[in-house]
Amino acid sequence: MSLSCSAILVGIPFLYPFFYQFNLTWAQELCIYMFVWMAKFGAAYGVRTGIHVGVDVIVNMLQPKIQKKVILFGLFCGAFFTFIVGTMGAKFIIGLYPTDQVSPDLELPRWIIFLCVPLGSYLMCFRFLQVAWNYIRTGELPHHDPGHVEGVVESTAAAKDLAAEELADNGGAR
């Protein structure tokens, strides 16, 4: 799944300027649909990586026991919401299926295009339950690090300095 996301994302920026040049409207439409698909499935992937952040100021101040309940409540709300959206989407698709509606340029059946909503949403629901299950069992939540930068620690001066500092800290503690 993750690979398909990448494949979809990689194609677009490279092809997009060309599409525009030759006014290939079908390709523009394809771009938009690929984006929507990427967004729906990417959102489910995001649950797994813990990138959907919330307001955790209050939660972090709670006592561990209550905190656990509140966090689980949040996760189950997420599963509940995505389940409802998925079901709404599924109903919508079922209504759309017999109508032969097609998209304006690609002439794809519209129900196929919109299939991403129930599929993505149900997957997201599953991910929420998975995260909740893991949290109950191990007490760990996926965590996204917003300040991660590649190729930073390789700076030798920084590494030396940090090492020296750590040494000093440890020495002080002893």
Place this chain on the structure above:
Amino acid sequence: MNSALIFGGLLALMLTGMPISIALGLTVLTFLFVMTTVPIEAVALKLFTGIESFEIMAIPFFILAGNFLTHGGVARRMIRFATTLVGHWYGGLGLAAVMACALFAAISGSSPATVVAIGSILLPAMVQAGYPKRFGAGVIATSGALGILIPPSIVMVLYAVATGGSVALDPTGHRVGSASVAQLFMAGVIPGLILAFLLGMTTFYRAWKGNYPRMAMATWLESLVAFRDSIWGLLLIVLVLGGIYTGLFTPTEAAAVSAVYAFVVAVFVYGDLKLADIPRVLLSSANMSAMILYIITNAVLFSFLMTSEQIPQSITAWATSSGIGQVEFLLFVNVLLLVAGNVMEPSSIVLITAPILFPVAVGLGVHPVHLGILMTVNMEVGLCHPPVGLNLYVASGIARMGITELTVAVWPWLLTMLGFLFVVTYVPELSLWLPRTLGMLY
């Protein structure tokens, strides 16, 4: 009554720490189920059409472009360039930090990433050169936020997207359209430069008073070499602004082109990334974009609820009838956004508040572009505002300082930023002059 229920529900759900997108969606669904007769099908339709807009596609592209260039190698080039230019003045490394942060943040589009990239290289260097650690941490935590204001800025795209569909009437009853991404980008240039300059001045003043070390002046040749090295990254900003200004491309196309450009620079010119790294960059970009797009989908639902409940209109009516003017309203906006900036990240704040604030602001005669810039500057201050700005957290990790100590450390720069926010709020010309002069705004 209804609006109190909606906002109360949203606030309660958000405070449980669940994802903001889920809190928004649940609030809307619950309210529609319980309180109204709006058919749920209308909501379902919104879920499908919510992100099918062309302008929104600029967001994943800008994120991708930024991620290609968010690399320690690029940060080092910016630092070297900045150091050769301003290193020989008082507080040379501090000034270089401000400049490098501004450049790197504009290119990478992420404030926390800037604090980490620039900070983990420059902070040890500053400590080694004899600067107090507090000084260095303060400079980097605040300057890292500059990227939101200097285009290309994702927050501005979000503002344009969030206000795009709303109908607003100015005090004389004329219909006012929202600000375009291009206008906002141009409007952000001058405030961005001024804020960078002011932060630099603060750094200079502190360094001059504390008599911090200066560096040897770089030769012209060194500057030239450093400039040639960093120019490829800097051209990204030129490409986006120039392309949009000359009408060569729309913001979405500019975003797509800059993603391709960033890929070529990162892989073939700088060689920081190997081709094998590309899937990882793509995946993390897709992850980030999908998160923002998911908030957008739910924020569209939320603003649909706002519109159907006529909430912005009733706030406007209430404000005009009780004699609240622009001055009081803008003050209120600033306080609201600063408080929100403490607990949420910028994109969520803009997506939730902009559709509500926009009609009210326009009704009181505030220019849409001005409001956009004002909100952007607010997001910036909110990132490094104690007690819980995101930049502070990231900086405290790098500098190994507690939040309390860091709060003291950022104080001079934070004060500068707040002063600047005040000026931006009450001098609209600061943001409106450039796009007007360029003929992009009337």
